[in-house]
Amino acid sequence: MNGVPDDMASLVIDNPGLNSAMHSGRGSGMGLGSGRASAVDAAAANSGRAATGVEQTDAEIMLAVAAGDEAGYNYLVTKYHRQIIHFLYRMVHNEAVAEELAQEVFLRVYRSRESYRAEAKFSTWLYRIATNLAVNHARDTKYERTAQTLELDAPDAESGSMPEVADDDPNVEQRILREERMSAIRAQVAALPERQRMAVLMHKYQEMDYRQIGEVLKLSESATKSLLFRAYQTLRERLKEFV
Numbered sequence: 001m002n003g004v005p006d007d008m009a010s011l012v013i014d015n016p017g018l019n020s021a022m023h024s025g026r027g028s029g030m031g032l033g034s035g036r037a038s039a040v041d042a043a044a045a046n047s048g049r050a051a052t053g054v055e056q057t058d059a060e061i062m063l064a065v066a067a068g069d070e071a072g073y074n075y076l077v078t079k080y081h082r083q084i085i086h087f088l089y090r091m092v093h094n095e096a097v098a099e100e101l102a103q104e105v106f107l108r109v110y111r112s113r114e115s116y117r118a119e120a121k122f123s124t125w126l127y128r129i130a131t132n133l134a135v136n137h138a139r140d141t142k143y144e145r146t147a148q149t150l151e152l153d154a155p156d157a158e159s160g161s162m163p164e165v166a167d168d169d170p171n172v173e174q175r176i177l178r179e180e181r182m183s184a185i186r187a188q189v190a191a192l193p194e195r196q197r198m199a200v201l202m203h204k205y206q207e208m209d210y211r212q213i214g215e216v217l218k219l220s221e222s223a224t225k226s227l228l229f230r231a232y233q234t235l236r237e238r239l240k241e242f243v
Helices: 007-013 016-023 032-051 058-066 070-092 095-111 122-140 172-190 194-205 210-217 221-238
Strands: none
Touching: 058 070, 058 122, 070 095, 070 122, 070 194, 095 122, 122 194, 122 210, 172 194, 172 221, 194 210, 194 221, 210 221
């Protein structure tokens, strides 16, 4: 090790600034609409780095972290923390668990800093760690999960919107139908086989391409395309009444 205590990772993740940003959306579906703020914060955090020359890639920054660049680690956490929470939330459907798993992801990133090799994009390596943790959690809690119930007065976990009640607005029916459709989509994505679900989440919500998804799931590009084709075919069939 390079003498930097592992606790530094915890200090960065528990940084008040990061936590206030992470929790600013609590009560409103984990702030799914505030991802842009994280990108701005990350850009600001890297402005000093870019000012000294050509802007570094994430992989280069991670290699610098391995050499003791604590500011680089702080930058990567700031840039990816919310993205990873959103990804994990869609995997585990629990905000608190998603946040705990996200902390574990970045602790593992820090603890693996000296063995990191820039053989793939940093984000691909990061999502592989997150995916493995989510899969392990799902397997460990398979027999502990109970059927989820919908509380009529509770906001939607992802959109933060409240269920509609009687209203004179002529668009109410359209909104109800749209929310029903989104709820059905989320339910059917969650019901997909494990690998198909992970591939759809990365492709649809994280906007990762076939090659990146294949690297995370350790599949060839053609196998990834086939996996996604089967997943979307299943979703079209199960959601045909909404299409």
